[in-house]
Amino acid sequence: MGRGKIKIKRIENSTNRQVTFSKRRAGLVKKAREIGVLCDTEVGVVIFSSGGKLYDYCSPRTSLSRILEKYQTNSGKILWGEKHKNLSAEIDRVKKENDNMQIQLRHLKGEDLNSLQHRELIAIEEGLQNGQTNMREKQAVILTLPVAPELI
Known part of the structure; x- marks a missing residue:
């Protein structure tokens, strides 16, 4: 017996919506993990629930920030401006000072x-x-x- 097609629209029943979210989120993360392993790619997935909770996955040999930097470089879209770069440099400086x-x-x-x-x-x-x-x-x-x- 095959699965029935569903119309892609917001699920009104909150319980069904939460169950669907959990299952599909798990499926997306599973697919991301599989494509990373099978094709030796760098994969990053970020999902925010309707309640604002963060779910993410990143390939084992990379980091989400590295993937986002690559995205910014290759797409030409600016994800963070000069202020964020200055903050990042300041964080690095403080970390080195702390280490010393x-x-x-x-x-x-x-x-x-x-x-x-x-x-x-x-x-x-x-x-x-x-x-x-x-x-x-x-x-x-x-x-x-x-x-x-x-x-x-």
């Missing part, structure tokens, strides 16, 4: 010191000594402050 700070923090904790030169180790030692001096001065100030009677 993480490395410095590990060095201050005494981790990953093997890759450092002698002068770098001396600079870290001096920084730690300065920090220790400042901390002791702060402790001395706190210890010499009069204590309020209500705090005793």
